[in-house]
Amino acid sequence: MFKRIWSIFRKDEPTRVFLLGLSNAGKTTFLKLLQLDEFINPTRTMGLDVEDVNKDGLVMKVWDVGGQETFRESIWLRLLELEPDVIIYVVDSADHKMLEENEKWFRKIALSPYTKNTPIIVLANKQDLPNAMSEGKLAVKMHLLETSLERDETANPRSFRVFPTSFKTGEGVETVMEYLEELFRNFRKKKRKKMMK
Numbered sequence: 001m002f003k004r005i006w007s008i009f010r011k012d013e014p015t016r017v018f019l020l021g022l023s024n025a026g027k028t029t030f031l032k033l034l035q036l037d038e039f040i041n042p043t044r045t046m047g048l049d050v051e052d053v054n055k056d057g058l059v060m061k062v063w064d065v066g067g068q069e070t071f072r073e074s075i076w077l078r079l080l081e082l083e084p085d086v087i088i089y090v091v092d093s094a095d096h097k098m099l100e101e102n103e104k105w106f107r108k109i110a111l112s113p114y115t116k117n118t119p120i121i122v123l124a125n126k127q128d129l130p131n132a133m134s135e136g137k138l139a140v141k142m143h144l145l146e147t148s149l150e151r152d153e154t155a156n157p158r159s160f161r162v163f164p165t166s167f168k169t170g171e172g173v174e175t176v177m178e179y180l181e182e183l184f185r186n187f188r189k190k191k192r193k194k195m196m197k
């Protein structure tokens, strides 16, 4: 069964967005919000869900990857070999206990040789919860700047961006979409340039 799934992955899709993050961060909620324009309480994603999203003119194939422990090691790191166009890493900003785990997994993703040129967007989600860390605090606690420097000594400002979001209230989602649009526009430009050469 796995072989068959794998062959689908190999297809060349223009704008592949990977939604990664620990279990319970809000990945599936985000995907559903994009598709349905409303907050829903999703059931647990077991494994992997690949969905087409057509939102405000952005055509994306979004890979919602289960965040359970057993999954991360076996699937996430292998999926990165497919070199997604964009990675969105979702964090539950109210879950202070998982900070270290988040940092560890974020580093694995960001420092993988397969994501060298992949823009990574970090969503400091669940901003509606009273004990949520701000995006700035989360960035510091997860040592995002250090990881970004390790990844790219020139610290390309495009390589990481952190946005505060709440998929419950919709806070920040518009801004994230605008940023994605900008990224997609750049991809298309690059593609055109390649074709002209």
Ligand SMILES: Nc1nc2c(ncn2[C@@H]2O[C@H](COP(=O)(O)OP(=O)(O)O)[C@@H](O)[C@H]2O)c(=O)[nH]1
Pocket: 021, 022, 023, 024, 025, 026, 027, 028, 029, 030, 040, 041, 042, 043, 044, 045, 067, 090, 125, 126, 127, 128, 129, 165, 166, 167, 168, 169
């Ligand atoms: N308060 C709050 N809850 C959220 C938010 N986003 C997701 N959730 C809830 O967090 C839980 C986990 O969400 P889910 O999308 O399944 O996380 P996933 O494991 O990353 O796919 C669900 O109960 C969601 O309703 C948010 O921004 N604020």
Ligand SMILES: [Mg+2]
Pocket: 027, 028, 029, 043, 044, 045, 064, 066, 067
């Ligand atoms: Mg899920």
